Amino acid sequence: MKILVCISNVPDTTSKINFTEGDTKFDTNGVQFVINPNDEFGLTRAMWFKEKQGATVHVATVGGPQTEPTIRKALAIGADEAIRVNAEPTDGFFVARQLAEVVKNGGYDLIIGGRESIDYNGGMVPGIMATLLDMNFVNTCIGLEIDGNNATAMREIDGGKEKLSTTLPLVIGGQKGLVEESDLRIPNMRGIMMARKKALNVVEPVDAPMPTQDQKFEKPAAKGPVKLVEADNVGGLVDLLHNEAKVI
Amino acid sequence: MPVLVYTESDKGKFKKNAFEVASYAHKVAQELGDIVTAVAVNNDEHETLGKYGVSKVLNVSNDQLDTFNAKAYANILAQAAEAEGAKVIILSSSADTKFLAPILATKLNGGYVPNVVEAPMSTSPFVVKRTAFSNKGFAHTEITAKTKLIGVSNNAFGVAENETAVNVEDFSPALGDGDFTTRSVEVDKVMGKVTIADADIVVSGGRGLKGPENWGMVEDLAEVLGAATACSKPVSDLGWRPHSEHVGQTGKPVASNLYIAIGISGAIQHLAGVSASKTKVVINNDPEAPFFKAADYGIVGDAFEVVPELIEKLKEFKAQNG
Numbered sequence: 001m002k003i004l005v006c007i008s009n010v011p012d013t014t015s016k017i018n019f020t021e022g023d024t025k026f027d028t029n030g031v032q033f034v035i036n037p038n039d040e041f042g043l044t045r046a047m048w049f050k051e052k053q054g055a056t057v058h059v060a061t062v063g064g065p066q067t068e069p070t071i072r073k074a075l076a077i078g079a080d081e082a083i084r085v086n087a088e089p090t091d092g093f094f095v096a097r098q099l100a101e102v103v104k105n106g107g108y109d110l111i112i113g114g115r116e117s118i119d120y121n122g123g124m125v126p127g128i129m130a131t132l133l134d135m136n137f138v139n140t141c142i143g144l145e146i147d148g149n150n151a152t153a154m155r156e157i158d159g160g161k162e163k164l165s166t167t168l169p170l171v172i173g174g175q176k177g178l179v180e181e182s183d184l185r186i187p188n189m190r191g192i193m194m195a196r197k198k199a200l201n202v203v204e205p206v207d208a209p210m211p212t213q214d215q216k217f218e219k220p221a222a223k224g225p226v227k228l229v230e231a232d233n234v235g236g237l238v239d240l241l242h243n244e245a246k247v248i
Numbered sequence: 249m250p251v252l253v254y255t256e257s258d259k260g261k262f263k264k265n266a267f268e269v270a271s272y273a274h275k276v277a278q279e280l281g282d283i284v285t286a287v288a289v290n291n292d293e294h295e296t297l298g299k300y301g302v303s304k305v306l307n308v309s310n311d312q313l314d315t316f317n318a319k320a321y322a323n324i325l326a327q328a329a330e331a332e333g334a335k336v337i338i339l340s341s342s343a344d345t346k347f348l349a350p351i352l353a354t355k356l357n358g359g360y361v362p363n364v365v366e367a368p369m370s371t372s373p374f375v376v377k378r379t380a381f382s383n384k385g386f387a388h389t390e391i392t393a394k395t396k397l398i399g400v401s402n403n404a405f406g407v408a409e410n411e412t413a414v415n416v417e418d419f420s421p422a423l424g425d426g427d428f429t430t431r432s433v434e435v436d437k438v439m440g441k442v443t444i445a446d447a448d449i450v451v452s453g454g455r456g457l458k459g460p461e462n463w464g465m466v467e468d469l470a471e472v473l474g475a476a477t478a479c480s481k482p483v484s485d486l487g488w489r490p491h492s493e494h495v496g497q498t499g500k501p502v503a504s505n506l507y508i509a510i511g512i513s514g515a516i517q518h519l520a521g522v523s524a525s526k527t528k529v530v531i532n533n534d535p536e537a538p539f540f541k542a543a544d545y546g547i548v549g550d551a552f553e554v555v556p557e558l559i560e561k562l563k564e565f566k567a568q569n570g
């Protein structure tokens with residue numbers, strides 16, 4: 001089985017978000033970039049398939065040279081090879097189209113992406129990719145077993161979960177649950193040394209439309225101070241929620 | 249060219265979000281001078297959509313569709329959009345709809361923007377405002393593709409009544425085996441409980457509650473409020489509560505009208521996922537807990553004293569206000 005894990009390079013979850021150039025760009029100043037958390041769960045599940053079922057694991061990202069430390073980290077965790085499509089990922093369809101090209105050229109059976117990138121929260125790249133490639137697709141995937149050509153996937157639904165049965169080739173949009181937090185791996189020295197010798201292939205993008213374009217960004221309005229209610233006046237809170245906030 | 253809206257059903261009844269997306273579609277249609285056409289699957293309460301400005305309903309009845317199937321549903325909506333010549337399609341933010349939306353957008357060669365929080369800022373060019381960076385920012389996104397798909401955030405636009413006469417037409421899209429290559433085997437859903445996605449009010453507990461045995465009061469509070477229950481990430485990692493209750497940046501997003509956080513410190517990753525909620529209440533015994541900075545109302549106190557008292561006061565309030 002050949003697996004491709006799609007990795008988006010995102011600001012660390014603790015990052016402060018600012019915009020620059022007249023609020024048209026995300027300000028990367030002082031921001032630490034990491035593997036998108038949803039993709040890290042997927043990568044870790046892929047490592048399980050590698051170790052238990054002999055799968056080959058490649059990782060791919062669409063991004064400029066500045067994303068290389070993030071994909072090197074994926075190699076240090078244990079992926080066999082990496083592909084970087086040398087283009088700015090500004091639109092979900094554009095990114096999906098690039099990754100679909102990587103999939104076609106590499107002949108992958110299983111493509112693991114994340115439920116969403118935590119930066120632009122598009123939640124669309126895996127679904128678009130699957131449709132372009134005419135492959136099966138499972139979103140918000142929280143469990144995946146592969147047996148030959150058959151796949152059993154668990155997906156999160158509103159208020160519970162659903163078990164699905166499908167076949168390879170398959171694309172998933174994964175999240176926590178694919179593996180647990182405690183299964184995540186921190187690259188060790190040996191992994192980091194090995195990663196330096198692994199292939200990181202840079203390919204140029206194919207032409208693709210960009211059906212959406214971010215024109216401008218803004219930050220949420222500053223919040224007023226919290227209204228504190230004394231612990232011995234809980235009734236006062238009920239009053240505020242009813243008369244002022246009008247939410248009960 | 250009507251504005252097309254997908255109004256979701258659950259067991260033959262419209263979900264709450266169906267009325268919200270219908271209201272949103274009506275607003276867009278008004279701006280474009282068009283009418284609203286809804287697509288409803290295995291539902292016969294079509295008249296109720298008229299209340300929210302829907303003029304026409306494409307009624308799909310098909311036993312094969314009793315269980316949601318993303319590919320098949322996307323195919324139905326694509327055929328409906330083509331049959332109606334619709335160029336603007338309004339969708340909700342439910343898990344099912346977020347599953348089918350990218351498939352649908354690709355089939356229609358459209359531009360899809362999720363997490364939209366208000367009516368379009370302009371329709372020519374077509375620009376919508378959406379959340380980005382897990383609620384730490386907003387983007388004004390232009391959809392340049394001919395076909396535009398808008399995913400409306402839960403509770404962001406609200407429900408607006410616009411009484412309209414409804415015309416129902418049966419619609420029988422062609423579906424083939426290829427639409428059912430992914431099959432549902434089993435659905436495991438808590439019955440009779442409000443889900444986080446649908447809830448107006450969410451009551452959430454953190455590590456400050458010390459252990460799973462103390463969740464009774466969280467559930468009781470949720471019950472008086474008709475709320476859904478949720479938790480912080482460590483609480484689900486520790487197995488005190490199911491994963492499906494984990495909210496935040498890496499968990500479920502919350503966009504309720506009221507979010508009550510009990511014994512939750514307010515880490516940036518937690519706040520990122522819940523700050524779209526309109527009113528936030530924090531109960532925490534540490535006045536320095538970061539959540540107070542992000543909250544509207546707060547009580548500095550011991551949850552084990554404050555919460556039972558709050559339940560009592562709410563019961564009294566309910567008794568007086570029906």
Ligand SMILES: Cc1cc2nc3c(=O)[nH]c(=O)nc-3n(C[C@H](O)[C@H](O)[C@H](O)COP(=O)(O)OP(=O)(O)OC[C@H]3O[C@@H](n4cnc5c(N)ncnc54)[C@H](O)[C@@H]3O)c2cc1C
Pocket residue numbers: 013037453454455456457479480481482483494495496497498499510511512513514515516517518521531532533534537549550551552
């Ligand atoms: C990549 C990444 C992603 C993450 N994603 C998420 C996410 O999606 N969601 C999420 O929630 N977290 C997430 N986290 C974890 C986050 O950083 C925090 O660790 C977590 O939110 C803390 O949970 P907590 O507030 O329940 O616990 P704590 O931080 O331990 O806070 C407990 C709080 O309870 C209060 N307390 C204690 N006793 C009482 C009492 N008797 N009465 C009232 N209050 C009391 C304390 O004062 C304290 O403020 C993520 C972290 C990382 C690194």
Ligand SMILES: Nc1ncnc2c1ncn2[C@@H]1O[C@H](COP(=O)(O)O)[C@@H](O)[C@H]1O
Pocket residue numbers: 005006007008009036038039060061062063089092095099112113114115116117118120121122123124125126
């Ligand atoms: N630039 C990118 N490079 C590689 N994979 C990506 C990129 N952007 C998104 N993805 C994948 O698609 C998933 C969903 O991303 P999005 O649609 O951007 O929210 C991510 O979790 C990744 O797996």
